[in-house]
Amino acid sequence: MNMKLHAAALLALTALAAPATAQTEIQWWHSMGGALGEWVNDQAKGFNEKQKDYKVTPVFKGSYDESMTAAIAAFRAGTAPNILQVFEVGTATMMASKGAIKPVTQVMKEGGIKFDPKVYVPAVAGYYTAPNGEMMSLPFNSSTPVFHYNKDAFKAAGIDPERPPTTWPEVALAAAKLKASGHKCPFSTSWQSWTQLESFSAWHNVEFATKRNGFLGMDTRLAFNTPLHVRHIENLANMSKQGLFVYKGRGNAADATFVSGECAMLTGSSALYGSVKRNAKFASGIGTLPYYPDVPGAPQNTVIGGASLWAMSGKKPEEYKAVAAFFNYLSDPQVQAVSHQRTGYLPITTEAFAITEKSGFYKQNPGTDVSVNQMIRKVTDKSRGIRLGNFVQIRAIIDEEMEQVWGGKKSAKEGLDAAKKRGDEQLERFEKANKG
């Protein structure tokens, strides 16, 4: 007994006498290049300087796809990072890899940090939260689709530059006026699935996929071939035939055409704001995503894009404490407010939004509050976000079918039906593969 007590005492003394223990270092793999990479580095720096127990090392690992591949390779070889930034469409994939990740709620619990999910903006955090309320990943850089427009082009076409179109019929009218004034590309869109189908559905409070867009189960199936959706795609196809809507490619290829002044109106990410402010030679404005005024309940809120931070599994307890502390730091309203104003990404807590509003930022930078308003306003069960397996393939299928529609090879209904059929195959496969 005495020996044991002695030993215990000795151990306790050694622990107390030990010098400030080596910092727990954690690795954070991300895909932010350019100025955003600097933002990431500054986030880590801010955290590292604020305390001495933990150190976060950000590592740029290529694009979202490339860093996913790198993380998978690393995980299978036992060298995975602690934190991984994953784009929003990879959410279901990450959630299905249960053994590879640790939900944020659990991380915070293990890290001993009080965690109140209610401070997070529902429409933003909801995307990354399980139906039972458990937050799976921490929203990090979230954007939302907005309506960018070229004020100078509007003036030249005789449209009031301070009153952008808010409904789709108005967009068509404006496009016609722009074309009449000689504009070669009145309207285009980036991320056509995200803007014209996913956010379109949420904005009009209809489902993009069944089971509340996949939140309630893997037996979800696509639902974007309803008459409303067909009507919208048909409108766009007609606009395309008349040269009012010019397709500029998949992904965000169309962004460059807006910044260069080639296209006068663009539905794209709110995060484009920084590029536009810096590079565009014209006065630009931001409006809300257009909607159809005859649909009851529209507009609701839009679906976020961007990425979130996931905590990988299989790490030591001290490392999880570090991750929890870092996530806590990132959620701090002041830190959030600064980030939001610097990058244009959405604030993830309502308090950060309030701080920014109070500081007068939105008044000084008109248009920057559009994205926030679209998300903070309200959220319904149908507009909380989208959680589909094999989402990357589904988006590619949508791109392929839409291209056939814009090229005049298929009608809107044919395209949407084909996309639904092919997309459902992907969902079935995902369901089967993850039944366990």
Add this chain to the structure above:
Amino acid sequence: MVENRPAATALSHLVLMLGVLIIAFPVYITFIASTHTAEEIVQHVPMTLLPGNNMLESYKLALQGGQTEYGSKIAPVAPMLWVSLVTAMIISVCKIAISLLSAFAIVYFRFPFRNTVFWMIFVTLMLPVEVRILPTYKVVADLGMLNTYAGLTIPLIASATATFLFRQFFLTVPDELVEAARIDGAGPMRFFKDILLPLSTTSIAALFVIQFIYGWNQYLWPLLVTTSEDMYPVVMGIKRMITGGDAATEWNAVMATAILAMLPPALVVLLMQKWFVKGLVDTEK
């Protein structure tokens, strides 16, 4: 030139000039873009074909690194060029060395399973590295080679291009040379060193250029096996600056870095030209 045919020569020059214009046009555009500011590149579409005024600034930014007013931090290109240089040199030298030996063995010796060995080496061309990248990463990680030059290079010298080319070349070498060597009492390695190698200089030079550039332009593999920035090769640095959407890309810095990144390979091409001619001299077969 054997005889003087001015018309044919003029035609050759014309075709070559056209070829150069078409093939080298993208290089020209890259250079032009590096002499403008990022805003000019994005705003003027189509981009002008004339150089701009921003050349010094762009290249200073690329070489020394620094912060643009937009807030992007450009990493200096010199350390990355060094990593690329070492990687490319190791890959080309090692690949050529082991392939020379293998091709020599396969062509000039008769041993059991000779054909199998050739096809085993040759089949490495049939499954590109991207397809087997995850398990290859695991092997490299298990061997403790992450973040090392060994990890960056050794898996890339497994493929068979060089062995195949040398095999082709060795098969064209006349047998009389071997017989002559045998009569002189020279063993196989003497033959290899004194006769075969000097004959092969043209092929070696061509392969060196190709393998150097191949090693130099590696992106995906280094992305996977490095986590510390001081092991990033230059193409990774370039890709990192192309942000792909949510932030503005500093195109002038990207293009300036790309041009700088093309200088060492250009040097290699120029130097290897000498070896082409040299090979000519000894081929009085």
Add this chain to the structure above:
Amino acid sequence: MAVEKRVRFKNWWLPWLLVAPQLVIVLVFFFWPAGQAIYQSLLTEDAFGTSTQFVGAENFLRLWHDESYLASFKTTALFSVLVAGLGLTLSLMLAVMADRVVRAANFYKTLLIWPYAVAPAVAGVVWLFMFAPSIGIVSFWLRVLGFDWNHLLDGGHAMALIVMASVWNQISYNFLFFLAGLQSIPKSLIEAAAIDGAGPWRRFWTVQFPLLTPTAFFLLVINIIYAFFHTFGIVDAATHGGPGKDTAILVYKVYFDGFKALDLGGSAAQSVVLMVIVIALTVVQFRYIEKRVNY
């Protein structure tokens, strides 16, 4: 292979020593990982490999039933023939011309080989600069000539774009090896033919081309492999396989499924199919075409 040298060395252990370095590397860094990659084609698993199911040939059967997969065989065949054919003929022509001229020879050679050094990442971007519908430099001039270029919605334009980009990428490579081959042909042979009264066209076909066949065979095999395996980056940068599926060559789907969609089992199955095709093509080339090569 059918080609043999008559004279050989008689050592029995030396050849093994000589091939050992390459064999070891190939075994450790190719066969072992390749075996695992191929084994993945028999599995269905989540991206991180935390839950794996053995499914036998199911991934392969699914390919067989996928209409768009079968359609991409045709697309790939067309693409590969165009890329290999154009790539070889154009670069041969340039190499022959470059071999002829005396003045400015180095200038041409450097400028024709150097573009190979453009990093693929940058090349993709530059091609988009040049070909962006309506604003790219090249599409601008095409429109001036009356040709409405839009590779985003026209499948033919899209195929032309990726063929051009792929050929461009390989021309420097082919040119370099053709040139090396031409320059190692002894001048004496050419002079002898000239003395016999053969003009440059005859000389090419009777002296130069036959001696060039080993190099040409090498390049043929390499270009086919290139077209089948190494062009996914170009498709990804230029068309993403679109519009629709008009430029979705087989290897692009392998890349997309493996790296973007993270369907590792499906991607591995497609790689196996692709590998079998290319091995078959290569065997055919060695068996039937190598016969006509002059060593």
